[in-house]
Amino acid sequence: MTKLILTTMELCGNKCHACAIEEEGQIMELRLEAAARQSILGNIYVGQVENIASNIQAAFVLIAPGVRGYFPLQEAEQVIYASGKAPGSPLRPGDQILVQVSRDAMKGKLPALTANLNFTGKYLVLTTGEKKFGLSGKLSGSERHTLSGWLEAEAARPDKEYGLIVRTNAAQAEKAEILQELSYLKSLYEKVAVNGKSRTCFSLLYETEPVYLTTLHDIYSENLTDIVTDDPEIFQQITSYLKETSPEEESKARFYQDKLLPLYKLSRMENALDENLAEQRRVYCDPADRSLCLHRCKQREIYRKEKSRRNLSQNQSGSS
Secondary structure, three states, rough: OEEEEEEEEEEEOOOEEEEEEEEOOOEEEEEEOOOOHHHOOOOEEEEEEEEEEEEHHHEEEEEOOOOOEEEHHHHHHHHOOOOOOOOOOOOOOOEEEEEEEOOOEEEEEEOEEEEEEEEEOOOOEEEOOOEEHHHHHHHHHHHHHHHHHHHHHHOOOOOOOOOEEEOOOHHHHHHHHHHHHHHHHHHHHHHHHHHHHHOOOOOOOEEEOOOHHHHHHHOOOOOOOEEEEEHHHHHHHHHHHHHHHHHHHHHHHHEEEOOOHHHHHHOOHHHHHHHHHHOOEEEEEEEHHHHHHHHHHHHHHHHHHHHHHHHHHHHHHHHO
């Protein structure tokens, strides 16, 4: 029996989205993301090649005025042009291309860009770079055989311009769920990778999903009995997502209302965070948000040291 808890909470003075996976009343995994997070990881843009540095085998691509990223030239053959150039043409300064952010800017480094656009669902990943069919190595032989059979017609299509990867989660899904998600990802591909070729330079074609939707992708659905949130915006987004991708699971979502006892208090999320940070396990933070977790951990360490000091002082006073 697995419950997915999605809420917002204050962490070191910052508002965070918190996602907890609870099994038998115990939080087994916790994911955090700053609500005001400015990460562009996963976003897809119509970028413009600013210049090419052959000595480092890279191009510098503008994804917004004054915002550039690092693009490896080894991916030039996979580029989808938005400037009317034929696929496979040599990359030149001024070319407009579709790129996805594969790594945020960090420690003085520019964000890394890729031409291999990825559209990730709960069971499948659709890619534009490798136009092959693949299955997760964690799937058993029988699962691979069944899933390959369900997707045989799609995998064998000679005209498709994308690749397909079957995720481990697919082992828990019915054929109808797999095919429904495939249809959703193909429509997303059409909207972004096909229609995006006619969009203007610096257009944001796809914005990465917040942590609560990516967590919903990742969790196994077989034992998931409850998806609960007390945030109206989160509730609206997850119900819309489920309605579009997994209508049979929409009934699992419910809205919690209690002004006197917030959901993060009810689920003892703060305690779980402190315990997990202390034991260095099962807390996932985006790199941009990790300082919040580390600050929380440091606060708890200071508190423990201060408490230990007070206890020692009291013991010494009692002995004298």
